[in-house]
Amino acid sequence: MKKRFLSTLALAGVAAFALAACSSSGDTESSDGAAPADGGGDMITVGFAQTGSESGWRSANTESMKTAFSEDNGFDLVFNAADNDPAAQIQAVRSFINQGVDAIVIAPIVEDGWDDVLQEASDAGIPVILEDRTVSASDDLYASWVGLDFQLEGQKAGEWAAETFTEPTNMVVLEGTTGSAPANDRATGFDMAIEGTPIEKIDSQTGDFTRDGGKTVMESFLQKYGADEIDLVYAHNDDMALGAIEAIEAAGAVPGEDIMIVSIDAVHDGMQALADGKINYIVECNPLLGDKAAELVKAVLAGDSVEKRTIVEDQAFDQEAAIEALPNRSY
Numbered sequence: 001m002k003k004r005f006l007s008t009l010a011l012a013g014v015a016a017f018a019l020a021a022c023s024s025s026g027d028t029e030s031s032d033g034a035a036p037a038d039g040g041g042d043m044i045t046v047g048f049a050q051t052g053s054e055s056g057w058r059s060a061n062t063e064s065m066k067t068a069f070s071e072d073n074g075f076d077l078v079f080n081a082a083d084n085d086p087a088a089q090i091q092a093v094r095s096f097i098n099q100g101v102d103a104i105v106i107a108p109i110v111e112d113g114w115d116d117v118l119q120e121a122s123d124a125g126i127p128v129i130l131e132d133r134t135v136s137a138s139d140d141l142y143a144s145w146v147g148l149d150f151q152l153e154g155q156k157a158g159e160w161a162a163e164t165f166t167e168p169t170n171m172v173v174l175e176g177t178t179g180s181a182p183a184n185d186r187a188t189g190f191d192m193a194i195e196g197t198p199i200e201k202i203d204s205q206t207g208d209f210t211r212d213g214g215k216t217v218m219e220s221f222l223q224k225y226g227a228d229e230i231d232l233v234y235a236h237n238d239d240m241a242l243g244a245i246e247a248i249e250a251a252g253a254v255p256g257e258d259i260m261i262v263s264i265d266a267v268h269d270g271m272q273a274l275a276d277g278k279i280n281y282i283v284e285c286n287p288l289l290g291d292k293a294a295e296l297v298k299a300v301l302a303g304d305s306v307e308k309r310t311i312v313e314d315q316a317f318d319q320e321a322a323i324e325a326l327p328n329r330s331y
């Protein structure tokens with residue numbers, strides 16, 4: 001951990017920030033579950049600002065990060081989950097800067113609003129690596145990003161819909177968190193792919209990437225239009241699709257038949273619903289980004305040059321492919 005920032009005065013500030021992080025910006029913990037502390041020796045202290053715990057994908061991503069940034073691998077991880085609150089996430093990053101961590105990793109909840117705090121990290125000489133989502137700030141303000149091509153994911157889902165629906169089709173959309181890169185890009189990719197097809201987007205609302213959110217929004221769509229008037233649901237992630245399935249079944253309709261569903265992630269519960277015929281198509285979003293993020297942190301701290309962007313490839317699954325893949329999926 002960097003010592004140069006820790007004057008007596010700063011230490012008092014750190015204690016205040018750490019307390020604030022615990023109380024108002026979600027859970028902050030170090031690798032051993034105790035309060036954030038100096039790893040000492042040759043350990044690399046990394047502050048990781050996670051979005052929260054909104055989905056099955058997020059749980060798999062957090063596990064991948066915690067495994068890669070383990071003590072055995074030479075890291076003292078200070079973990080914060082911001083409960084999907086962008087202001088709390090920025091506050092957590094400021095806390096990491098004040099603690100003088102060696103590097104900061106961020107899974108940004110939303111794209112905008114990062115310029116100031118990234119500049120502060122840069123001024124403090126602390127490299128920032130982004131994982132999963134992107135930001136709109138200049139890429140001069142962070143060292144590298146590892147993640148997924150969200151627009152391509154949306155495009156693949158849209159291409160499936162365009163091939164499947166050749167008659168007039170009413171579609172509703174369950175959007176991810178407003179302002180997040182995956183919600184923005186998955187909408188763009190899908191909309192481009194269905195342009196000129198008979199698919200009409202009759203409504204689109206955010207379900208915040210959560211199962212409860214997807215269920216609540218789907219219930220309101222069913223109430224507004226009736227199950228007979230909805231042919232297709234495009235869910236920006238599996239958790240919202242799983243919530244929609246509950247709402248569709250409660251309305252007396254059959255998910256996957258009366259109302260077809262396409263979603264993104266390919267987490268275990270989503271893949272099981274696809275295998276069971278309740279979801280019709282899933283585009284993968286690979287959450288196992290921890291090893292690459294840890295490799296980037298080590299390379300950047302060693303002064304090695306690194307790629308600015310690393311995109312991890314995704315697959316897509318229909319029912320048959322899901323049945324085949326399920327026994328060997330690790331998340």
Ligand code: AHR
Pocket residue numbers: 054055056057058132133182209236237238239264265285
């Ligand atoms: O940023 C990746 C997205 O965030 C996943 O698709 C979603 O499930 C998660 O909450």
